[in-house]
Amino acid sequence: MSHSKPRTLKLGAILAGVGTDFSSWRLPDLPSNASIDIDWYIRNARLAEEAKFDLVFIVDSPFITPDTAPHFLNRLEPLTLLSALAVSTSKIGLVGTLTTTYWEPYNVARLFGSLDHISRGRAGWNVVTTGLEGAARNYGHDKHLDHAVRYRRAKEFVEVVKGLWDSYEADAFPYDKEKGIFLDKSKQHALNHQGAFLSVAGPLALSRSKQGYPVIFQAGDSNDGRQLGAEIADATFAGVEDFDGARDYYQDLKRRARAAGRDPDLITVLPGIAPIIADTDEEAQAIARERTGDITIEQKLVALGRAFNYHDFRQYPLDAPFPDVSGLTLNSYKGHAERILRGVKANALTLREAAERYGTWRLSFVGSAETVADEIERWFRDGAADGFNVRVSAPHDFALFRERVIPILQQRGLFKTDYEQDTLRGHLGLPVPENRWSAKEPEAVRASNDAGTGFSTVPASGDLQVAAS
Structure with missing residues (x-):
């Protein structure tokens, strides 16, 4: 893919309240109830937007134990939270995690489609298959689906959700009050999907949004997870520990995307980082040692x-x-x-x-603002990342990142000084996906509607047996 503009960093802010580690909640400047305090989320989302971050990200998982890290023990549900952030911000993308294993496609399509309308095209869905086996019992199941099966189901699930988002063509609603025509019925399309795992009729009772439909994120690091990301994701949250691991992941994902017939430049890879910044490298390293020692x-x-x-x-x-x-x-x-x-x-x-x-977050980005900016630039220029997902739970660290590191990145021409777009797709340089029905010849659309077939996948007998068990 040829780019008319130089490649620039993308930045996300991980809004995880009191933190997914065991020490952040003890920081004196972090409210102890941050994970359930909507004012904390709104304040930090606005701070991220002022700093021109591309998105905020809400993590989630549907199973806990008494020993689970503080944020996961008591936290807000992502879609409800992001809807509040949507009306409290105007430009920043809004990304939330939701599992394909314990939801239904129609629910997911409706929830994220609604968020996309509420935010005027800023929604993103982090597709996960749920890693913790204990989640099964929270949804009335005795056993967690096998890892490989979860990923096959997830791929079909995402395709069904996209199909539901395409239920209406762009000009389906004339809103002609004089003639009394609210809907052009020929522009509404049932999905009628019958697949290996899912059966969904549709149509979805919601039109497409300003950005077409929400941006798809993915975070799996297993072989199945990487393959799913390469095939369906617009962006990935890379779970890596160091530069070499990040570069290996980056190259592997882009190679898989190319093999799947996709443009690898249209997948944004965002490793998660927890920068610790001080006036000198030595001071920052001492802070890092102290925090690790608290665990x-x-x-x-x-x-x-x-x-x-x-x-x-x-x-x-x-x-x-x-x-x-x-x-x-x-x-x-x-x-x-x-x-x-x-x-x-x-x-x-x-x-x-x-x-x-x-057992602790690997702290690769520790030092003065200049040192952290240098490391970010190295990862970006040397093929390990397209940007970063920055942890926000330590208020002082987040402030120093915004106030000291981002200006250095902007001076080097690596990060934008203002928003150029107002949708999440626009921020990430992604095209608006074409509606599958608008792309078809009129005769083909009529034949499909008359036959009631919509779009479907041929079920594999082995998958059907697993899905039915």
């Missing part, structure tokens, strides 16, 4: 176990070799768990060493 080894073991469906690693000797967990299912956060196991094997880690390495 107990027990909490680090809990964080480590989350990737293994909250397996309790506290039962093993700390300074013995990492325990044999080959009997554990990897049907949760498979990509993350596999990455931990590779690192443990390659470095012959003890349990304590594994907890220290994988």
Whole structure:
């Protein structure tokens, strides 16, 4: 793809209240109820918008334990929250997480379609399949779907949701009061989808938005997760630990997208970072050490176990070799768990060493504003990222990032000084998707409507057996 403008950084702000780690909630300048305080979210979304961030991001998962990190224990539901942010901001994108495993496509299409209208084209959906097996019991199921099945279902799910978003062509509503014509019925289309996992008739009772339909995000790091992202995502939240891992992910995802017949330049890759900034590198590193020291080894073991469906690693000797967990299912956060196991094997880690390495957020972006800006530029220019998703839970860090780092990036021509678009697609340089019905010849549309077939996928017998079990 040829670009008329130089490539520039994209920035997201992760609004996670009191934090998805175990130490942020203790910061004196962070309200203890930030995760359920709408004023906190509105204030920080507006601060991100003032700094010209492209989007805010709301994380979510549908299962907790008593040992879960503070933010997840008591937090607002993403779509409700984002609707409030939509009327409290005007330009910044609004991205929320919602699982394909425990929802239905019609609900998802309606929720995100409504958010897209409320925000005038700023909505984004982070597609997940749910990593934690315990979620099944919260939705009336005895067992979590197998990892590979979840991803096959997710791909079909997203295609169905897009099909529902295409229910009306752009000129379906003449609103002709004189002639009494509200709807041109020939421009309304039922989906009539029959697939391996889903059966959805449609049409959706909602027209397309200003940006066509919401931007699709994805965050899976397993082989199945990367493949899904390469095939369906407009942007991905990369779960990486260092520059080399980020560059490997970036190149792999873009290669997969190209192999799938997509333009890899139209997928924005955003690793998550938690910058710690001070006047000098030494001061910032001291702050990082202090915060990491506030997290107990027990909490680090809990964080480590989350990737293994909250397996309790506290039962093993700390300074013995990492325990044999080959009997554990990897049907949760498979990509993350596999990455931990590779690192443990390659470095012959003890349990304590594994907890220290994988039980806390890896802080790669620590230093003076200049140092952090240099690192951001290195990742961006050297093929490891298209931008970054910045954690917001530490108010002082977020302020320093906005006030010191962003001006440096702007001076270097790496980040915009003002919004040039007012939709999330516009911010990310994405085209408005063409309505599938408008793209068809009129005769083909009439034949499809008369036959009542809409769009469908041919079910695979193996998938049907799994879906029915």
